[in-house]
Amino acid sequence: MRKDLAIAAALIVSVGALLYAPTATRAQEEVVIGLLCDRTGATQTVGVNVCPGYHDYIALINSKGGVEGHRIRVVEIDHEFKVPQAMEAYERQKKEGAVLISLYGTPHTQALSQKLAEDRIPGTSPGFGIAASADGSRYPFLFPIAATYYSQAAAAVKFVKDQLGGSLKGKKIAYLFYDNPSGKEPLPVLGELSRQEGFELRTFAVPPPGVEMGAQVLDIAQRYRADFVISHLFGRSPSVSIKELKRAGYPLRKVVAFVWGAAEADIEAAGGFGVAEGYYAMQFAGVGSDYPVLDEIRAMYRKQGQEPPKVMASTVYYNRGVLIAAIHVEAVRNALKAKRGQKITGADVKAGFEGIKGATFGGLLPPLEITAADHEGGGWVQIFQAKGGKFVKATDWFKAYPEVVAKEVKATGIQ
Amino acid sequence: MIQRECGVLKTSYAADMALYPLPIARKTMVAIAVLFALVLPVALDPYYLSILNLIFIAVIGAIGLNILVGYTGQISVGHGAFMSVGAYTAANLAVRLDFPFWLSLPLGGLMAALVGAIVGIPSLRIKGLYLAIATLAAQFIIEWMINHFTWISGGVQASIEVPRPTLFGHGIASQLEMYFFLLVFVVLAVVGALNLMRSRIGRAFVAIRDHDIAAQIIGIDVFRYKLLAFAISSFYAGVTGVLYTYYLGIANYEQFQLGVSIDYLAMIIIGGLGSILGSVFGAVFITLLPIAIRWAMESFGGALFSQQAVLNLIPNLRLILFGLLIIFFLVVEPEGLSRLWRNIRNYFRVWPFAY
Numbered sequence: 001m002r003k004d005l006a007i008a009a010a011l012i013v014s015v016g017a018l019l020y021a022p023t024a025t026r027a028q029e030e031v032v033i034g035l036l037c038d039r040t041g042a043t044q045t046v047g048v049n050v051c052p053g054y055h056d057y058i059a060l061i062n063s064k065g066g067v068e069g070h071r072i073r074v075v076e077i078d079h080e081f082k083v084p085q086a087m088e089a090y091e092r093q094k095k096e097g098a099v100l101i102s103l104y105g106t107p108h109t110q111a112l113s114q115k116l117a118e119d120r121i122p123g124t125s126p127g128f129g130i131a132a133s134a135d136g137s138r139y140p141f142l143f144p145i146a147a148t149y150y151s152q153a154a155a156a157v158k159f160v161k162d163q164l165g166g167s168l169k170g171k172k173i174a175y176l177f178y179d180n181p182s183g184k185e186p187l188p189v190l191g192e193l194s195r196q197e198g199f200e201l202r203t204f205a206v207p208p209p210g211v212e213m214g215a216q217v218l219d220i221a222q223r224y225r226a227d228f229v230i231s232h233l234f235g236r237s238p239s240v241s242i243k244e245l246k247r248a249g250y251p252l253r254k255v256v257a258f259v260w261g262a263a264e265a266d267i268e269a270a271g272g273f274g275v276a277e278g279y280y281a282m283q284f285a286g287v288g289s290d291y292p293v294l295d296e297i298r299a300m301y302r303k304q305g306q307e308p309p310k311v312m313a314s315t316v317y318y319n320r321g322v323l324i325a326a327i328h329v330e331a332v333r334n335a336l337k338a339k340r341g342q343k344i345t346g347a348d349v350k351a352g353f354e355g356i357k358g359a360t361f362g363g364l365l366p367p368l369e370i371t372a373a374d375h376e377g378g379g380w381v382q383i384f385q386a387k388g389g390k391f392v393k394a395t396d397w398f399k400a401y402p403e404v405v406a407k408e409v410k411a412t413g414i415q
Numbered sequence: 416m417i418q419r420e421c422g423v424l425k426t427s428y429a430a431d432m433a434l435y436p437l438p439i440a441r442k443t444m445v446a447i448a449v450l451f452a453l454v455l456p457v458a459l460d461p462y463y464l465s466i467l468n469l470i471f472i473a474v475i476g477a478i479g480l481n482i483l484v485g486y487t488g489q490i491s492v493g494h495g496a497f498m499s500v501g502a503y504t505a506a507n508l509a510v511r512l513d514f515p516f517w518l519s520l521p522l523g524g525l526m527a528a529l530v531g532a533i534v535g536i537p538s539l540r541i542k543g544l545y546l547a548i549a550t551l552a553a554q555f556i557i558e559w560m561i562n563h564f565t566w567i568s569g570g571v572q573a574s575i576e577v578p579r580p581t582l583f584g585h586g587i588a589s590q591l592e593m594y595f596f597l598l599v600f601v602v603l604a605v606v607g608a609l610n611l612m613r614s615r616i617g618r619a620f621v622a623i624r625d626h627d628i629a630a631q632i633i634g635i636d637v638f639r640y641k642l643l644a645f646a647i648s649s650f651y652a653g654v655t656g657v658l659y660t661y662y663l664g665i666a667n668y669e670q671f672q673l674g675v676s677i678d679y680l681a682m683i684i685i686g687g688l689g690s691i692l693g694s695v696f697g698a699v700f701i702t703l704l705p706i707a708i709r710w711a712m713e714s715f716g717g718a719l720f721s722q723q724a725v726l727n728l729i730p731n732l733r734l735i736l737f738g739l740l741i742i743f744f745l746v747v748e749p750e751g752l753s754r755l756w757r758n759i760r761n762y763f764r765v766w767p768f769a770y
Contacts, residue, residue, distance in 0.1 A: 040730040048727070055726070077709070078730030083670045084469050087663070088706060091465035091590070107669040110574050114664030118588050130572070179562065181669065184571040412570070 030071040031332050031344065033058075034093025034101040036108065041081030043235050045265050047104070049314040051076060053321020054102065056297050056309075061329055063300055068336040072329070079104070083111045094119060100331065100349045102324055103129065106182045109142070116141040121346035122331075122353060126324055127152075127259045127284050131185055132412035134376035134405075136354070141346070143353050143375045145327050145368070146284035149232070150405045151379030152258050153186035155282065157193045158400030159256055159383055160228045168199035174226035176216060176241060178233050179205040186232065186258075188408050193401060202226070210237030213244055221248035232258040239269035242276050253278035256383065263316040267386055279386040280394060285323040286364040287315050287384050287391045293322060293361050316391070323365055330356050366397045379405060432613050451598060461590040466706065468590060471597040472659050473698035475604045477682040478691060479651020482608060484680070485688035486617065487644035488624030489538050493550035494652050495675035496557035497534075499668045501527040501653025503567055506575040506666035516580035516661060524653040530557070531649020532642045539638055554673055561668040574667040577660055593662060600658060604651065608691050611647070620644055624689075685741060687751025696752040704740060708733045 035054060038047035058072050066072060075096050077089035086108040093101060101116065101123040103109045109129035116123045117140060125133065126146035133142035134150070147155065161168050175190055177183040187203070194201040202224055204216040210233060220226050229250070231241055238261030245252060255278075262281030270276050289312065298308045312318055334352030335344045344352075356370045356377070366380030379399045384391040423438065425431050435441045456464065480494050505523035508514040514522070537549040561568050569575040579586045580596065587596045611617050619640045622630035631637050660666040678701060686697020712729040748755040 037730075039727060040734055051726070076726055078733075080730065080734075082674070083663070083667075084473075084702070085705065088466060088469060091462045095460060095462035107667055110572075110665050110667050111663045111670065114576065114579075181562070181571065181573040181667070184562075184573075187571050412572075 030073045032073050032097045034098035035074050035076040036089055036104045037076055037078050038081045038104055039078045046317055049311050049317030050321040052311045053318040054325045057322045057325035060297050060300050067333050068341055081105055083107055099344055099346045113142055122350040132409050135409050136372050136375040145377055147379045147381045148376055149185040150189045150408055153189040154401040154405050155381045156230045156256050168197040171199045171227045173199050173201050174220045174229045176204045176229055176231040178210050179207050183232055192404050211240050217244040217248050221250040229255045231261055233261045238266040242270035256280040258282055259284055264314050273386050273389045276386045281384050283382045283384055285320040289315055291362050291364045293364055326361055330359055456594055464590040464594045468593050468597055470699050470702045471601045473702050474601055474695050476655035476679055477694035477698040478604055478608045479648045480679045481683045481694040483644050483648035485683055487620040490547045491550040492547050492676045493553040494679045495671040496554040497527045497531050497649040497652035498656030499671035500530045501656035502660040502666040505657040506577045506660055509577050510575055520657045523657040524650040527653025528646040528650040532646040535642050535645025538641050574665055576665050580661050687753030690753040693751050693753030705733055708736050
C-alpha cells in the first residue's frame with residue numbers, strides 16, 4: 001500500500017515537472033508581464049472580471065503574432081488582497097522576468113512603491129493607488145495611467161456643478177465615503193474646491209466593512225438635505241448605498257459614484273437597474289460591449305469554436321481589464337520599437353509608457369497622454385447613468401480643475 | 416556516529432536546564448547556523464530569500480504572541496494593532512526626527528510594549544473569551560486612531576514612506592541584505608525567548624497559565640507578571656511591525672488589521688501553544704502553505720483544467736485546501752506541529768531499540 005502510494009506520488013511529480021518545464025525554455029522571444037489579481041479577497045467582484053479582460057486582450061494580441069514579433073506571457077498571481085502575499089507574488093513575477101507589473105489594490109501599491117523604484121520595474125495602478133504618484137518625477141516607476149482619486153474628486157465636483165445649473169455657490173454637497181485611507185484620499189481636493197466654488201461640503205464616513213450606512217444616508221437625505229451626493233465606496237458597499245438612498249427617498253439622479261462604485265454587479269446587488277434608475281457612475285474605461293476591440297475578442301473566441309465568455313457581460317470591469325492590457329501593450333510596443341526588437345528591461349517599458357499618446361481604441365480609452373512628468377495621462381473620466389436597464393453615456397471624456405489637482409499632488413506628503 | 420540520549424547523564428540542575436540538553440543538539444545548532452548564515456544566502460535565488468524574509472518577520476511576531484497566549488494563557492486578538500503601533504512609532508521617528516533604525520526599532524518596540532501593557536489591564540479581572548473581546552476592542556480603537564489622527568498617520572492616506580535602514584552608510588535594500596538584517600533579529604528573538612522562558616519570569620508566566628490563584632499563593636505577583644507578559648509580547652509585536660515597515664519601505668495600518676491578528680493566532684495554534692519551536696513551525700507553515708499549494712496547482716492544474724479555468728480555480732482551491740490542511744493537521748495532532756515534531760524525534764531517540 002505504502003509502496004503504491006510512493007509510486008503514484010513520484011508519477012504525479014514527474015508529470016508535473018514535465019508540464020512545468022517548457023515555460024523555462026522559451027524565454028527569448030517573449031515579454032513577461034506580472035499581473036496581480038484579487039479573485040478571492042475583499043474586492044473579489046472586481047478581480048474576477050478585470051483579470052479575464054486582461055488575459056483576453058493579451059490572447060488577442062498573441063493570436064495576431066504578438067507585439068513586434070514578441071509573444072506576451074502574463075504571470076497572474078492572486079494576492080487575496082493581502083500585503084505579504086502581494087510581496088511574494090511580486091518577487092515571483094520578478095524572478096520570471098517581468099518587465100512590467102499590473103498592480104492591484106491601494107495598500108499593495110503603497111507596499112511595492114519603493115521596491116519597484118529600486119528594481120526599476122514600472123507598475124500601473126489604474127483608478128486606485130497613490131494619487132501623488134501622478135507626479136512622475138517623484139514616483140518614476142509608478143503609473144496611475146487613469147484618473148486618480150484626486151482627479152476623480154475634481155471631475156465629480158465639475159459634474160455636480162453642471163448638473164446644478166453651472167454654479168455651486170451656497171449648494172450643499174454630501175461626500176459619502178468608505179472610512180479607510182483610499183476613501184479619505186480625495187478630502188484635500190474636495191476641501192479646496194469647496195472653498196473655491198463656495199459650496200458647503202459635509203463628509204459622511206462609512207466604517208469598514210461598509211455594509212451599515214442607514215444612519216448616514218438618512219442624515220444626508222432628511223437632515224442635511226444635500227443638493228448632491230458624491231459617493232466613494234468599495235466592495236459590497238456601493239450596492240448597499242444605492243439601496244439605502246432609495247429607501248430614504250433620496251433621488252438617485254443626484255448621486256454620482258467614484259469609479260469603484262459603478263459596476264453592473266453593484267447595480268444587480270442593489271436590486272437591478274429598475275431600482276438604480278438614475279444613478280450616475282464615473283468610469284475610466286468605456287462601458288458597454290459596442291467597441292471594435294471587443295468585437296475582435298468575440299471573433300477570436302468564435303474562431304476557436306468557443307462562445308465568448310460570460311464575464312464579457314460585466315462590461316464595466318471587463319472593459320477595464322482590456323484597457324489596462326491595451327495600455328500595457330502600447331508601452332511594450334514603444335519599448336520594443338525603441339530597442340529595435342532587442343531584449344527590453346523595466347526602464348525601457350517605463351520610457352514606453354511615457355511615449356503613449358492618443359490611442360483611443362474606438363472610445364474605449366480616453367485621449368491619454370502620458371509624459372515623464374504626468375504619469376496619470378491627464379486624469380480623464382466619463383460619467384454614465386443607469387437608465388432603462390443599462391448604463392448610458394451621460395458625458396463625454398472630460399477632466400476638471402487640473403490646477404487644483406496638480407497643487408494637491410505637489411503638496412501630498414507627511415503632515 | 417551520531418550521539419543520542421543513551422548514556423547522557425545529568426548531574427546538576429544547570430545541566431538539566433541547559434539550552435542544549437544533548438551533545439547532538441549543539442552540533443545541530445552549529446549546522447543550522449552554518450546553513451542559515453552561509454549556505455542559504457549564497458545558494459538561493461532572491462525570490463526564495465524574499466519568502467524566507469517574510470517567514471522571518473512572521474516568526475518574530477508569532478513568538479511574541481506565543482509568549483502571551485501559549486505561555487501565560489492570556490488570549491489576545493490585538494496583535495496586529497500592536498504591530499501597527501511599533502510601525503508608526505518607528506516611521507514617525509525615522510521620518511520626522513531622522514532616527515537611524517537601531518534607535519527607532521527598539522523605541523517602536525517599547526511604545527508597543529507600553530500600549531500593550533495598558534491594553535493588558537483588563538486581563539487582571541477577566542479571562543478567556545472576555546479578554547479576547549477586550550483585546551479586540553483595542554485592535555479597533557488603535558486602527559481607528561491611526562486612521563483618524565493625522566499627527567500619527569502623517570496624512571489622510573495614513574501611510575508614511577520610510578527610508579531604507581542604513582548600516583555604516585550602506586543602505587539595506589536588496590532581498591539578500593534584508594535577509595541578513597532580519598536574520599539578526601530572528602536569532603535575537605528566538606534566543607531571547609528561549610532564555611526568558613527558563614528564567615524566573617518565564618516560570619512565573621507558566622504558573623499563571625496553569626492556575627493563577629495557585630500562582631498567587633506561591634508568591635507570584637500576578638498583577639505584575641500579567642502586565643509584563645502583555646508588555647513583552649507587544650514588544651515583540653512592535654519590533655515585527657518595525658521590521659515589516661523597513662522591509663516594505665512604508666508604514667500603513669491596513670497591513671495590520673484584524674485579519675493579521677487572526678493569522679498570527681492561527682500560526683501559534685497550528686505550530687503549538689507554549690512552544691518557541693512551535694511558533695517557528697507555525698510561521699513557516701502559514702507563510703509557505705499558500706505558496707506551496709499555488710505551486711502545486713500551477714504544475715498539475717493544467718493537466719486537469721483549461722488555462723482560463725485554472726486561473727480562476729487556483730486562488731479558490733488554494734483557500735479551500737488551506738483550510739482543509741489546517742483542519743487536517745489539527746486533527747492529526749491537536750497540540751500542533753511542535754508536538755508532531757517531538758513525537759518523531761522521540762521515536763528516533765531510542766531507535767532502533769524501540770522498547
